[in-house]
Amino acid sequence: MSDQSPITYDSKIEGNIIFTQLDAAINWMRSNSLWPMPMGLACCAIELMAAGASRFDISRFGAEVMRFSPRQSDVMIVAGTVTYKMALSVKRIWDQMPEPKWCIAMGACASSGGMYRSYAVLQGIDHLIPVDVYISGCPPRPEALLDGLMKLQKKIMGEHSVTDQKKALVESL
Amino acid sequence: MTAAEAAARITENFSGAITGEKEFRGETSLTLDAAALHGICSFAKESLGFDYLVDISAVDHFGEEPRFEVVYELYSMGHAVHLRLKIPVSEDNCEAQTISDIWPTADWHEREVYDLMGIGFRNHPDLRRILMWEGYPYHPLRKDFPLEGKPSDAPELAFSDAAPLAGGPFVTVPTDGTTQVREPRARHAGEVPRPEKFIEEP
Numbered sequence: 001m002s003d004q005s006p007i008t009y010d011s012k013i014e015g016n017i018i019f020t021q022l023d024a025a026i027n028w029m030r031s032n033s034l035w036p037m038p039m040g041l042a043c044c045a046i047e048l049m050a051a052g053a054s055r056f057d058i059s060r061f062g063a064e065v066m067r068f069s070p071r072q073s074d075v076m077i078v079a080g081t082v083t084y085k086m087a088l089s090v091k092r093i094w095d096q097m098p099e100p101k102w103c104i105a106m107g108a109c110a111s112s113g114g115m116y117r118s119y120a121v122l123q124g125i126d127h128l129i130p131v132d133v134y135i136s137g138c139p140p141r142p143e144a145l146l147d148g149l150m151k152l153q154k155k156i157m158g159e160h161s162v163t164d165q166k167k168a169l170v171e172s173l
Numbered sequence: 174m175t176a177a178e179a180a181a182r183i184t185e186n187f188s189g190a191i192t193g194e195k196e197f198r199g200e201t202s203l204t205l206d207a208a209a210l211h212g213i214c215s216f217a218k219e220s221l222g223f224d225y226l227v228d229i230s231a232v233d234h235f236g237e238e239p240r241f242e243v244v245y246e247l248y249s250m251g252h253a254v255h256l257r258l259k260i261p262v263s264e265d266n267c268e269a270q271t272i273s274d275i276w277p278t279a280d281w282h283e284r285e286v287y288d289l290m291g292i293g294f295r296n297h298p299d300l301r302r303i304l305m306w307e308g309y310p311y312h313p314l315r316k317d318f319p320l321e322g323k324p325s326d327a328p329e330l331a332f333s334d335a336a337p338l339a340g341g342p343f344v345t346v347p348t349d350g351t352t353q354v355r356e357p358r359a360r361h362a363g364e365v366p367r368p369e370k371f372i373e374e375p
């Protein structure tokens with residue numbers, strides 16, 4: 001195994017034991033089982049569906065479990081135009097998602113309002129909720145969504161999940 | 174029956190209420206007194222066979238009096254004939270009579286006109302906003318409402334902000350020039366040097 005890998009495994013020494021850091025193991029589990037909350041609001045949702053279907057197959061990245069319940073999802077994919085009428089509902093669903101959670105703004109509208117510079121459209125979902133990955137395109141191809149997902153996985157692999165998110169636990173040790 | 178014949182029948186029966194008739198490219202439009210609208214619509218449906226109300230829309234002639242005009246598009250399935258009725262609505266008495274008791278589809282069309290143009294409808298069964306949310310204080314399709322919108326706040330329900338137009342609204346012009354030429358930030362007015370390869374707009 002290369003030195004870059006967070007996991008070291010030597011089959012000559014141990015058959016059943018893997019030495020790693022707790023952060024790395026948790027991040028590895030999290031990043032490969034991202035359950036999306038599909039916030040399909042416009043045409044981007046069609047590309048999101050295409051990303052879930054057999055040709056692009058988002059399950060290769062462990063993100064095929066589209067949970068329509070916010071309580072069971074990890075990453076909200078905001079796919080489409082967020083109107084002001086919908087905005088607080090999106091925020092509310094985001095608030096119902098348990099931590100740790102991430103957000104992908106898919107497409108021009110969700111990222112910046114896109115071509116809708118108008119009275120009815122929120123100019124980017126980042127006005128309401130923190131966005132981890134922005135994907136350009138109108139709508140983005142499924143490849144672009146998968147690329148965004150891989151970017152997010154890379155970001156999660158760099159997090160200090162235990163020290164940052166379980167401070168009380170770390171101190172008690 | 175043709176549209177002209179239908180218009181003639183209406184003029185015959187409501188001669189005092191018709192203030193104008195116009196034919197343009199095969200489309201017949203009648204301008205009516207607002208007070209006579211309900212009677213004429215009943216007549217058009219019951220006696221002339223206009224069984225389908227295609228659409229209701231409104232026009233804002235900002236700066237003129239009367240300011241608004243409500244437009245009704247009628248269609249007769251049996252005769253395959255279109256007819257357009259228009260009534261003037263002033264800004265001070267911003268109301269029209271509902272016709273949702275004649276064509277039930279008028280219910281939502283009138284709600285849309287009320288929502289976006291701010292014209293009320295007397296005796297409407299359920300006059301609520303249909304696109305914007307309850308509590309939104311403006312009527313966005315009026316000419317004096319800016320495209321970028323205005324800030325508003327309906328607690329727990331929705332809010333809105335003015336969008337950054339950055340010199341827009343964004344437009345495209347017909348040209349075989351580059352993207353920069355094709356998509357200027359805004360349509361120029363007055364004496365502005367035209368870029369090369371610019372094709373005059375119709």
